[in-house]
């Protein structure tokens with residue numbers, strides 16, 4: 001019988017970068033242009049089928065900046081993995097990326113963190129390439145919640161990393 | 167501590183107390199916010215928030231500081247709930263966990279609005295930087311549009327040349343025409359529906375006629391004919407072509423925008439509803455009157471019933487202008503009363519004609 005487990009994951013990153021949109025693309029296959037701020041945390045669930053494991057992903061959408069003192073420590077509690085999102089078209093969303101990743105690693109040691117540049121649809125490939133060269137941390141995926149590029153891949157990659165740890 | 171006792175300690179607040187065991191099975195609830203029925207299923211499997219925390223909750227000890235999760239939004243029974251959640255071990259029974267759900271919709275709304283405003287502002291100021299870029303992009307788009315227009319003109323010319331060698335492909339053309347015909351019908355229905363709703367939206371007849379000034383007739387007619395020519399709805403129609411106006415340099419005193427609109431509507435509908443391949447437009451300029459005569463063939467009866475009249479009605483009435491259709495002569499006439507033409511001491515009547523041809 002295939003084993004089934006529940007794991008909490010976190011989406012972190014500055015506001016407006018597309019965390020909520022990535023989740024709604026992944027969980028509900030939907031995208032909306034309208035912006036609605038996420039207050040506090042929103043929790044969604046998606047079942048991911050891996051070869052030997054059914055992973056019940058509990059996705060915590062943390063509204064607000066990682067470094068914001070407002071985010072209570074408890075939000076990070078029991079998380080098995082993180083997707084850190086920035087907006088490739090908005091420099092102030094990735095100015096802090098190095099610092100933010102350090103902070104997340106500190107709060108959740110030994111859990112996988114994926115770095116994702118979202119809204120890739122807004123940037124030309126060569127600009128995206130130039131940006132990639134400049135960033136202080138390696139980026140795992142460039143995604144677009146709008147057209148779906150690499151969204152499934154990002155979540156599945158994290159699911160696999162979690163499954164290996166489990 | 168019993169549920170009632172726990173509730174008492176938070177008196178005055180709208181909150182719910184739920185007591186579960188360490189495996190998530192329900193022991194008691196006051197159901198103030200959520201109705202949690204007693205089931206044989208663990209709430210860990212039922213409520214996504216608890217599912218995320220199952221490991222921690224089952225290990226929670228009496229001496230631990232309560233776990234506090236402000237503003238958690240989750241879906242339970244198809245209902246979105248926003249609550250502050252607090253978890254701690256029941257001081258009187260270590261095998262039980264107390265879950266306090268606190269929800270203050272007013273606080274929540276206020277906070278939400280503040281955050282939404284702040285974030286939108288930040289996003290907007292970013293877009294402000296982008297605006298300059300956007301203006302540049304718009305200019306590029308304009309240029310591209312212009313180029314496309316000229317390409318279209320060339321394309322029609324090429325099509326004409328192609329028409330000769332492909333005449334033996336009669337069947338193909340017939341099929342295509344049938345297809346175009348159907349598209350045309352669909353368009354027609356759509357348009358009349360659209361017009362109908364548009365009409366309903368129009369308030370009591372009161373049109374803004376705009377400022378009156380001397381308008382050069384030739385360039386105005388040319389402008390309107392060009393506009394008709396590039397109207398997307400008309401590109402299906404095989405009769406579309408260019409209006410060639412003969413030289414006529416008359417200026418007429420009238421409200422340009424309103425006149426342009428009426429002229430456009432009038433010609434648009436004739437072109438749209440006429441099956442003829444050839445339409446000609448003649449203008450007769452009198453001292454206080456401008457007459458536009460449009461000859462065409464086989465005007466679809468739908469045109470008469472169209473709401474075009476109503477669209478123009480207010481302006482036409484007010485200015486004592488009118489539209490006539492002479493079906494026998496296959497001719498429509500739009501007569502516009504104007505106050506003055508600049509042909510003061512020139513010939514009282516200047517005639518010019520235009521052709522819309524395939």
Ligand SMILES: Nc1nc2c(ncn2[C@@H]2O[C@H](COP(=O)(O)OP(=O)(O)O)[C@@H](O)[C@H]2O)c(=O)[nH]1
Nearest residue numbers: 016017018019020021032033035119144145146
């Ligand atoms: N073009 C584009 N816009 C996106 C993308 N993802 C999100 N957005 C837009 O960015 C805005 C903020 O998205 P949201 O998911 O609410 O961001 P969050 O604050 O990080 O949750 C919304 O207006 C979205 O429509 C994307 O991949 N491409």
Ligand SMILES: [Mg+2]
Nearest residue numbers: 020037038063
């Ligand atoms: Mg959000």
